[in-house]
Amino acid sequence: MDFFKLLGAGAKFDKKRFGEDITLFKPARRDTTNTVDVVDTVPKELDFFGDHSRQKPVSKIPASQLSGSASQYVQATNDHAPFENNEQVAAFLKRHRIKVTGSDIPHPIKTFTMLCKEHKYQPFVLRNLEKFGFKQPTPIQMQAIPVAIHRRDLIANAPTGSGKTLAFLLSILHQVHSEEKIGYRAVVVSPTRELATQIFDHLKNLTSGRKVRCCLLTKNSAMAQAQDPKMRQKYDILVTTPLRLVHAIQNKEADLSHVHSLVLDEADTLMEKGFLEQVDEIMAACTSSQLQISLFSATMPSSVEQMAKTIMKDPVRIIVGTQNAATELVDQQLVFVGQEEGKLLELRNMIHRGFKPPCLLFVQSIDRARDLFHELVFEGINVEVIHSERTQAQRNRIVQKFRTGELWVLICTELMARGIDFKGVNLVINYDFPQSTQSYIHRIGRTGRAGRPGKAITYFTKEDAPYLKTIVNVMRESGCQVPDWMLKLKNPQKKEKKKLKKTPLERDTISTVPKYDAKKQKHKQQIIEQSKAKKQRSQQ
Numbered sequence: 001m002d003f004f005k006l007l008g009a010g011a012k013f014d015k016k017r018f019g020e021d022i023t024l025f026k027p028a029r030r031d032t033t034n035t036v037d038v039v040d041t042v043p044k045e046l047d048f049f050g051d052h053s054r055q056k057p058v059s060k061i062p063a064s065q066l067s068g069s070a071s072q073y074v075q076a077t078n079d080h081a082p083f084e085n086n087e088q089v090a091a092f093l094k095r096h097r098i099k100v101t102g103s104d105i106p107h108p109i110k111t112f113t114m115l116c117k118e119h120k121y122q123p124f125v126l127r128n129l130e131k132f133g134f135k136q137p138t139p140i141q142m143q144a145i146p147v148a149i150h151r152r153d154l155i156a157n158a159p160t161g162s163g164k165t166l167a168f169l170l171s172i173l174h175q176v177h178s179e180e181k182i183g184y185r186a187v188v189v190s191p192t193r194e195l196a197t198q199i200f201d202h203l204k205n206l207t208s209g210r211k212v213r214c215c216l217l218t219k220n221s222a223m224a225q226a227q228d229p230k231m232r233q234k235y236d237i238l239v240t241t242p243l244r245l246v247h248a249i250q251n252k253e254a255d256l257s258h259v260h261s262l263v264l265d266e267a268d269t270l271m272e273k274g275f276l277e278q279v280d281e282i283m284a285a286c287t288s289s290q291l292q293i294s295l296f297s298a299t300m301p302s303s304v305e306q307m308a309k310t311i312m313k314d315p316v317r318i319i320v321g322t323q324n325a326a327t328e329l330v331d332q333q334l335v336f337v338g339q340e341e342g343k344l345l346e347l348r349n350m351i352h353r354g355f356k357p358p359c360l361l362f363v364q365s366i367d368r369a370r371d372l373f374h375e376l377v378f379e380g381i382n383v384e385v386i387h388s389e390r391t392q393a394q395r396n397r398i399v400q401k402f403r404t405g406e407l408w409v410l411i412c413t414e415l416m417a418r419g420i421d422f423k424g425v426n427l428v429i430n431y432d433f434p435q436s437t438q439s440y441i442h443r444i445g446r447t448g449r450a451g452r453p454g455k456a457i458t459y460f461t462k463e464d465a466p467y468l469k470t471i472v473n474v475m476r477e478s479g480c481q482v483p484d485w486m487l488k489l490k491n492p493q494k495k496e497k498k499k500l501k502k503t504p505l506e507r508d509t510i511s512t513v514p515k516y517d518a519k520k521q522k523h524k525q526q527i528i529e530q531s532k533a534k535k536q537r538s539q540q
């Protein structure tokens with residue numbers, strides 16, 4: 001019957017014809033009961049580091065003792081009393097592991113009700129917060145919101161899944177409470193379309209029932225605004241990716257001269273090569289002298305902070321927990337797989353033993369994502385693959401399916417590493433070793449969100465071993481127990497780290513086909529593609 005259910009996955013059975021029997025034909029659901037831990041599974045022959053790499057699940061700090069996570073803020077407090085002195089403020093910040101630096105720092109808020117009582121937020125904000133289950137601010141929200149209310153530039157660094165989105169959205173709502181029709185007054189820039197869409201949905205929930213008008217800049221919405229300039233006046237808040245906005249600015253489809261609040265989400269990536277020029281152009285278009293800039297990310301390298309400070313006025317800097325650390329809610333494991341083939345072996349073993357979906361599988365390139373998908377599609381698990389070469393419609397559909405639980409395993413590239421908030425992801429597997437510490441922190445941060453525990457497994461081969469220490473450092477920082485021998489590993493040199501960040505390691509193709517045959521196949525494919533290209537050229 002199980003086999004039948006697997007084969008029938010996705011098929012629709014007519015209720016009229018099958019009556020009560022319909023339950024028998026329900027597609028195979030994820031089995032969350034029969035699950036096994038995936039640690040301690042390196043085949044002996046692949047155990048390069050001996051028993052050391054057969055790591056046991058690490059003992060963790062109990063979630064109840066953590067701050068920066070949702071575990072402690074989901075319980076609402078009745079303490080609305082204003083702070084009486086600086087000692088009280090300092091004790092409050094210490095309790096929530098909030099470090100804040102800068103001049104003249106506004107006091108944190110203790111509860112969301114304080115937004116209305118002390119900061120003149122409209123009641124609809126509180127109603128919507130309640131409606132969507134936000135009872136108590138998280139540490140980053142406690143401090144970042146008052147900083148923005150006081151119109152101060154802000155650099156905010158808080159763990160993945162700790163509520164940074166709500167922190168900047170509530171900050172923006174304070175700026176746009178009046179009903180002027182002057183066009184965009186706040187802009188949120190995020191690196192991917194998926195993340196921009198998620199932020200936009202969050203914003204729509206927060207403003208539901210009110211006349212705050214939000215726009216997600218897409219090809220269509222930009223075109224509509226180009227054809228009808230009056231439409232531009234309609235919107236208050238813009239959510240966008242950098243390139244889309246730059247196009248709109250260049251084509252005179254977007255006017256940012258009234259923007260008072262500019263938020264860069266995942267700011268460190270936006271301030272890297274590739275995005276930096278676009279961000280510069282966006283900033284140049286925000287001509288208001290009252291512009292307030294906020295940068296948010298779970299990772300904020302000091303080089304980025306230095307650069308940011310050159311464009312900010314007297315910024316306040318907030319760090320929740322340990323700077324640039326992974327969330328403490330994730331049980332992190334490193335698994336040695338020997339050679340490239342060891343990964344597929346390890347993964348298949350895990351699938352056959354049983355695992356707890358939903359699971360995200362990260363690889364380093366689009367080709368590898370495709371290859372891995374072709375290997376897993378016959379494993380009887382509901383698996384899909386997402387990367388930037390899939391169409392927008394496909395990407396939207398896959399994200400939706402993963403959100404609803406229809407998909408158990410999602411193979412992805414770095415596209416999904418940042419910001420995406422899939423509720424209840426149980427497992428993240430770094431099939432390919434991440435190219436930087438930041439990438440590792442963001443990837444594993446797709447689980448262990450909003451106070452829920454999660455698990456992350458990182459496969460490493462002999463070739464990855466020189467970079468192992470970078471991940472070991474993160475594990476130790478976030479409270480994981482790491483064996484002594486790992487702590488004694490050498491840190492890779494700065495030069496090596498830079499090189500890896502720029503170019504991923506070359507890896508053997510993901511394939512069950514023996515290496516010799518795979519090479520032959522690849523060669524054949526190359527010849528076919530070359531002759532196709534030649535034919536096309538001769539036809540032009």
Ligand SMILES: Nc1ncnc2c1ncn2[C@@H]1O[C@H](COP(=O)(O)OP(=O)(O)OP(=O)(O)O)[C@@H](O)[C@H]1O
Nearest residue numbers: 134136137138160161162163164165298419421450
């Ligand atoms: N005050 C709150 N109470 C309860 N849940 C919250 C609160 N604020 C945010 N959340 C929830 O926590 C989850 C993570 O929030 P969010 O996506 O903003 O994290 P983040 O800090 O931006 O993470 P990342 O660095 O990965 O982008 C979301 O599901 C969000 O709805």
